[in-house]
Amino acid sequence: MQTSRNLQIQPLVNAPLQGIALMVAAFTTFAMLDATAKYLVQFYPTEQVVWARYAGHFVFALIIFWPRHGMGLIRSQRLGTQILRSLLLFTATCSNFVAVGYLQLAETSAIFFSTPLIVALFAVPLLGEKIGPRRWAAILVGFIGVMIVVRPGLGMIHWAAGLSLLTATAAALYQIITRKLAGVEPAATTQFYTALIGMVMITPFVPFVWQTPDLTGWLLMALLGALGGVGHWMLILAHRLAPAPILAPFNYTQIVPMVLLGFLVFGDLPDAWTLAGAAVVLTSGLYLLYRERRVKLAA
Numbered sequence: 001m002q003t004s005r006n007l008q009i010q011p012l013v014n015a016p017l018q019g020i021a022l023m024v025a026a027f028t029t030f031a032m033l034d035a036t037a038k039y040l041v042q043f044y045p046t047e048q049v050v051w052a053r054y055a056g057h058f059v060f061a062l063i064i065f066w067p068r069h070g071m072g073l074i075r076s077q078r079l080g081t082q083i084l085r086s087l088l089l090f091t092a093t094c095s096n097f098v099a100v101g102y103l104q105l106a107e108t109s110a111i112f113f114s115t116p117l118i119v120a121l122f123a124v125p126l127l128g129e130k131i132g133p134r135r136w137a138a139i140l141v142g143f144i145g146v147m148i149v150v151r152p153g154l155g156m157i158h159w160a161a162g163l164s165l166l167t168a169t170a171a172a173l174y175q176i177i178t179r180k181l182a183g184v185e186p187a188a189t190t191q192f193y194t195a196l197i198g199m200v201m202i203t204p205f206v207p208f209v210w211q212t213p214d215l216t217g218w219l220l221m222a223l224l225g226a227l228g229g230v231g232h233w234m235l236i237l238a239h240r241l242a243p244a245p246i247l248a249p250f251n252y253t254q255i256v257p258m259v260l261l262g263f264l265v266f267g268d269l270p271d272a273w274t275l276a277g278a279a280v281v282l283t284s285g286l287y288l289l290y291r292e293r294r295v296k297l298a299a
Helices: 016-040 046-074 079-100 105-112 115-127 133-150 160-181 187-208 215-241 244-266 272-298
Strands: none
Touching: 016 046, 016 079, 016 105, 016 215, 016 244, 046 079, 046 187, 046 215, 079 105, 079 160, 079 187, 105 133, 105 160, 105 244, 115 133, 115 160, 115 244, 133 244, 133 272, 160 215, 187 215, 244 272
16 A cells, blocks of 8 residues: 555554553543533534534644645545545534533433444444453443433433434444454544544534634634544544454443533532442443453463
8 A cells, every 4th residue: 555654554453451441531532522512512503513623623633643644644545434434423423512402411421322232233244243242241231320320211301312322323333434444544544534524524514603702612612623633543543452342331431521520510410320320330341341351361
């Protein structure tokens, strides 16, 4: 494959513990992104907030990668796959930003946490990966923990919950395609297209809804883009280190920073059920970490 300025394709590495650590860090970053977006959509149009997220991400990609790789960033042997992956993330971002404007962070997180089940469901036929009964059990236990947090059926389900389900489905397919590109395309190229496609898609709508931000608004919009860039960079690297079914359960760890940010930023106090559910989620993730260490030691 031709490259520019020594743009290299990093091979897949069997390092599940490092992959898990990056996955947890990525979803902590995404929790911060969601909290920032939820705050901003109270004052600015959703289209403008989505644009800020992608424009900032695009600037991040240019600053970090362009000086080193130049035109090599745009050379792709899987251009169609790159575009499809980026469109899936764009869909997830738009639906999620609308949903967080109507729902609490804990609610959107709980629905989003169906993503690992969707990943596990599609990773077998699409990636040819296997998932054992213990991992299935851990995923299901984590999902039960999330259900403890939101206790569905005890109140009316808001229509925005459907958007959160769309977010989860698009995110699951996005993660699977990220794994398919890992080891085939340079990580920098994947990161660049993630930002580029989203910005191209949303920019035409922005002039019709634009509201000039104040200083705080500009800073938060810049932060939104940075969080998107850093978070998805870590997600790409995580999928180079471990298969999707191993990483998927650690989506659940996002509920911890979500609950904390919901309390600190929006005054949503977690009750006993929320704390109990978070404990179940953490237990599930720690069990999987324990299993990965045993497998690694036995290898």
